[in-house]
Amino acid sequence: MPNVLIVVEAQPNGSLRKATLNALAAGQQIIAKAGGGELHAVVLAKDAGPLANDVKQYGVKVVHAGSAAHCENFLAQNVAPGIAQIATQIGAEYVGCAATQVGRDVMPRVAARLKAAMASEITSVNADLSFDRPMWAGAVIGTVKLSSKVKCFSVRATEFPAATASGAGEVKAFTPEAPASVGTKFVGFKEVKSARPALTEARVVVSGGRGTKGDFKDIEALADELGAAVGASRAVCDAGWQPNDLQVGQTGKVVAPQLYIAAGISGAIQHIAGMKSSKTIVAINKDGDAPIFTVADYGLVGDLFKALPELKAAIKAAKG
Numbered sequence: 661m662p663n664v665l666i667v668v669e670a671q672p673n674g675s676l677r678k679a680t681l682n683a684l685a686a687g688q689q690i691i692a693k694a695g696g697g698e699l700h701a702v703v704l705a706k707d708a709g710p711l712a713n714d715v716k717q718y719g720v721k722v723v724h725a726g727s728a729a730h731c732e733n734f735l736a737q738n739v740a741p742g743i744a745q746i747a748t749q750i751g752a753e754y755v756g757c758a759a760t761q762v763g764r765d766v767m768p769r770v771a772a773r774l775k776a777a778m779a780s781e782i783t784s785v786n787a788d789l790s791f792d793r794p795m796w797a798g799a800v801i802g803t804v805k806l807s808s809k810v811k812c813f814s815v816r817a818t819e820f821p822a823a824t825a826s827g828a829g830e831v832k833a834f835t836p837e838a839p840a841s842v843g844t845k846f847v848g849f850k851e852v853k854s855a856r857p858a859l860t861e862a863r864v865v866v867s868g869g870r871g872t873k874g875d876f877k878d879i880e881a882l883a884d885e886l887g888a889a890v891g892a893s894r895a896v897c898d899a900g901w902q903p904n905d906l907q908v909g910q911t912g913k914v915v916a917p918q919l920y921i922a923a924g925i926s927g928a929i930q931h932i933a934g935m936k937s938s939k940t941i942v943a944i945n946k947d948g949d950a951p952i953f954t955v956a957d958y959g960l961v962g963d964l965f966k967a968l969p970e971l972k973a974a975i976k977a978a979k980g
């Protein structure tokens with residue numbers, strides 16, 4: 661009966677990052693498929709108490725709350741020792757987190773400390789406790805079985821439901837170990853302030869590609885009409901037309917909104933890897949043979965500079 665430990669991630673304001681709930685759900689699936697076990701979570705922060713109290717309601721037996729000054733900014737090098745410490749203390753067989761930018765940084769360090777094999781970005785937990793994960797930018801799905809004593813994993817949040825509140829677990833405080841030497845120092849945090857929702861949390865995303873020629877006016881206007889986040893292809897970010905944090909895809913963010921509108925995006929496999937789990941995909945492209953149409957639920961062959969304003973006007977009119 662394995663113990664499963666999930667690393668909790670906070671948003672910059674200290675509240676729970678939603679993707680952690682998906683990682684907790686993956687932990688619950690491991691326990692269900694193993695026929696039993698305990699779900700634990702670990703929170704590391706300057707003051708881990710408030711977040712640990714929030715997390716305890718999500719089907720977790722124990723939330724380990726490690727408060728220490730060196731954990732304040734959740735730098736991978738600083739928090740990895742505390743995570744490995746709790747994993748060892750509870751005899752965790754599985755240690756996981758959400759495959760966010762932070763999780764991708766932290767979990768390999770934890771795996772190295774625990775001498776654990778690791779599966780990144782798992783998309784499902786199989787009956788024999790093997791994991792499925794995308795490889796080759798999602799062109800193939802590999803099934804991997806980890807054979808080390810401790811097994812680490814990161815969870816593609818869009819592929820698991822969010823854990824729901826189901827009774828209160830226990831919170832246990834502990835003193836997290838600090839790294840032997842600190843090679844990384846927190847200098848500052850430059851928050852990108854936007855009135856729009858965060859890309860990975862938005863219900864609707866309107867994304868633009870090279871077809872925009874860098875002019876995102878119509879993309880942004882439609883996004884604002886829909887209360888949507890704005891996304892972009894790598895071509896757009898590499899050209900410096902939009903900031904890198906808007907990039908969707910293999911080397912950008914993975915999103916799975918209810919509605920994803922791709923305008924002037926060809927649909928390269930690396931872009932599709934980041935948005936193909938969206939519930940409904942709408943593509944606007946003037947090339948009817950563009951690969952984006954192979955994943956689109958609705959496709960419009962046409963000029964985005966004509967189609968987007970028309971779409972926005974129609975939505976506005978429908979709202980009344």
Ligand SMILES: Cc1cc2nc3c(=O)[nH]c(=O)nc-3n(C[C@H](O)[C@H](O)[C@H](O)COP(=O)(O)OP(=O)(O)OC[C@H]3O[C@@H](n4cnc5c(N)ncnc54)[C@H](O)[C@@H]3O)c2cc1C
Pocket residue numbers: 868869870871872892893894895896907908909910911912913923924925926927928929930931934944945946947950962963964965
């Ligand atoms: C290792 C690796 C990782 C990568 N990671 C990513 C990633 O994370 N995300 C990502 O997006 N890409 C990624 N890429 C790049 C990817 O291969 C493509 O080059 C990129 O997605 C292309 O962006 P695009 O679709 O905007 O541009 P293009 O491929 O140039 O497509 C532009 C499209 O716009 C259409 N168009 C032009 N004008 C109009 C108009 N007026 N109206 C309507 N349609 C119009 C064209 O028909 C065309 O289909 C990666 C590549 C590599 C090698």
